[in-house]
Amino acid sequence: MSKFVSLLKKELREMLTAQTIGMLVFLLLMMYMMGGMMNKSAEEASEESSRITICDLDKTGFTESVLAFLEHPTADMQNDVNEFELQSDDYDAELERVGVKSFVIIPEGFTDSITGGEQAELIYVSRMTSLSMMSNMNVGSQTAVQLINGAVKSAIYSQKVTNGAMTDKEAALLEAPVNVTEKTIVSGKTGEISQLILYSSLYSRALFMPLVVYIMVLLGSQTMINAVSAEKIDKTLETLLSAPVSRLHIIAAKMLAAAAVALLNAAVYMVGMNNLTMNVTGELSGDYTGVIKELGLEFGFRTYLLVGIQMLLTMLIALSISMILGAFAKNIKSSQTLLLPLMFVTIIPFMAAMFIDITSLPGAIKYLLYAIPFTHTFIASDCVLFGNMELYAGGLIYQVIFLVICMTIAVKIFTSDKIFTATEGNSRFSRKKKKQQEE
DSSP states (O other), X not given: OHHHHHHHHHHHHHHSOHHHHHHHHHHHHHHHHHHHHHHHHHHHHHHHXXXXXXXXXXXXXXXXXXXXXXXXSXXXXXXXXXXXXXXXXXXXXHHHHHTOSEEEEEOTXXXXXXXXXXXXXXXXXXXXXXXXXXGGTSOTTHHHHHHHHHHHHHHHHHHHHHHOOOOHHHHHHHHOOEEEEEEEEETTEEESSOHHHHHHHXXXXXXXXXXXXXXXXXXXXXHHHHHHHHHHHTTHHHHXXXXXXXXXXXXXXXXXXXXXXHHHHHXXXXXXXXXXXXXXXXXXXXXXXXXXXXXXXXXXXHHHHHHHHHHHHHHHHHHHHHHHHHHTOSSHHHHHHHHHHHHHHHHHHHHHHHHSOGGGSOHHHHHHHHTSTTHHHHTHHHHHHXXXXXXXXXXXXXXXHHHHHXXXXXXHHHTSTHHHXXXXXXXXXXXXXXXXXXX
């Protein structure tokens, strides 16, 4: 039994290294930060759903009673109803003036339609600023549309019960007394389409762009760090670097080979996933192709080109960092441990871009995510489609600077003897500690 305990302790010492514990702590902190961002977004969505911004152009006793109902639909439910005056037909300017993401308009003749036994019209206006999931799931003032529909149904039902039996036409009207015309604004352009339908039509592309970037970084980084660390450990790198070949050519060849393999894997994965989801979203997208094109949300050549440039820079940054990390590996196990920080700082912006609009986050968290170069590639499609080209250009410049720094470090390591002497445990602190233990 004592031998088993000794073996167990030995294995635990080898597996629970300082690097492993550090990575676990880092992972916990990153997950805590992600949980905080998601929680804050959920709270904002919940608050937004109870904040109703409405314009009453009909101004009758009936619409006044509807507005009163919106404030207190039930005994334990209270909404923040903000009534405003519409100053123009430019809905984009009105959203900006009022400072909201959406509002509801009760047009003139609303009451007359209800009392005349006709379907009443209601206008719902919203602005779409991102392809992230949570920014399109809970849009403010949607609650108002549902409650107004419920209030009108209740009023019609009460009136018909008082007057006696309902006709077939009245019963049909009771099913849908209000027709909602939804208008979605994208970069100043207005389309007569629901924001949720628009997001559903673009969902597959919104999902694929960040996913492909993440797969490219993951596969490319693993390929590079394994190649460098394995050659260093097997002493084949020493032979290769001593050959009459430029070391810059060796670095370039390794990066291009790793990038090619990562691109191939990403392409196969993208095609496979696209075929799996096309049956779900393809028909829906086809029905609204004209509106999508009119709003500028079509994934055309320009979009793919601009996003592709940032994808290339991201791939090169990840490969250069992996090459540096691979130079410090002392065995295959340590090479995987060294890769963990890169994976963590990749998955954080990946998850954030999938679920929330990063540009709407509080300053400190937003700029912390912007400091990660991969973030700018994950949000590149949003920047291009929604006209935020200043952020795109800033991210592109930042990535170029980051790549130059990483490549400079990688070239410095590979063109000197540090490639043979550098290891993760070869720092001055580690050597001093080792010397003390020997004494």
